[in-house]
Amino acid sequence: xxxxLESGGGLVQAGGxxxxxxxxxxxxxxxxxxxxxxxxxGKGLEWVSxxxxxxxxxxxxxxxxxxxxxxxxxxxxxxxxxxxxxxxxDTAKYYCAKGSYNGNYHYFESWGQGTLVTVSS
Amino acid sequence: xxxxxxSPGTLSLSPGERATLSCRPSQNVSxxxxxxxxxxxxxxxxxxxxxxxxxxxxxxxxxxxxGSGTEFTLSISRLEPEDFAVYYCQQxxxxxxxxxxxxxxxx
Numbered sequence: 465x466x467x468x469l470e471s472g473g474g475l476v477q478a479g480g481x482x483x484x485x486x487x488x489x490x491x492x493x494x495x496x497x498x499x500x501x502x503x504x505x506g507k508g509l510e511w512v513s514x515x516x517x518x519x520x521x522x523x524x525x526x527x528x529x530x531x532x533x534x535x536x537x538x539x540x541x542x543x544x545x546x547x548x549x550x551x552x553x554d555t556a557k558y559y560c561a562k563g564s565y566n567g568n569y570h571y572f573e574s575w576g577q578g579t580l581v582t583v584s585s
Numbered sequence: 586x587x588x589x590x591x592s593p594g595t596l597s598l599s600p601g602e603r604a605t606l607s608c609r610p611s612q613n614v615s616x617x618x619x620x621x622x623x624x625x626x627x628x629x630x631x632x633x634x635x636x637x638x639x640x641x642x643x644x645x646x647x648x649x650x651x652g653s654g655t656e657f658t659l660s661i662s663r664l665e666p667e668d669f670a671v672y673y674c675q676q677x678x679x680x681x682x683x684x685x686x687x688x689x690x691x692x
Contacts (some may be wrong), residue, residue: 506662508685509684511682525681571618571675
């Protein structure tokens with residue numbers, strides 16, 4: 465059974481940093497793309513960042529480019545999201561999502577329960 | 586980026602009725618790279634449909650998807666009490682991957 469467990473969320477002041485982690489189990493982690501998707505309170509879903517299985521290819525939404533960095537440690541089956549220069553509009557629940565395969569055209573097969581990030585201004 | 590417009594915003598129906606949800610991309614979605622997700626309050630999204638019409642593992646067959654290009658539909662043949670939720674479409678054929686704003690199916 466696929467399990468994705470996010471951690472690292474919390475309350476931070478605007479301009480601060482947080483590092484989110486997602487521990488994965490139940491599948492061959494290194495052959496799947498992984499993403500972070502966020503949801504502001506009462507709002508819809510927004511893809512934030514993705515990383516291919518090897519970690520060599522990463523993508524970012526324009527709204528976070530230059531501030532967030534995605535990485536993965538395939539030896540520990542974890543994916544991280546380093547968030548710097550946080551803004552009030554980054555306040556959201558952040559979900560870790562498993563891609564359907566390692567290529568570009570993947571949907572999100574499995575989701576974690578999310579970790580809440582609150583940025584105070 | 587491709588903008589997905591879902592309609593209606595809210596759908597008020599009764600158990601046993603049929604639900605029809607629309608998703609219209611602002612540009613052609615290549616190779617039907619479109620998915621549907623269900624989200625209940627306080628829960629993570631759950632994959633329902635991928636490739637516009639393929640059901641995800643464990644999804645009841647009352648859920649079906651159809652469409653191509655710039656018009657896609659999610660149908661729920663007979664609403665069960667557990668189907669009342671918010672539904673999102675998502676395109677994954679172009680970067681960035683984008684979601685629609687959601688349709689709430691309420692009693």
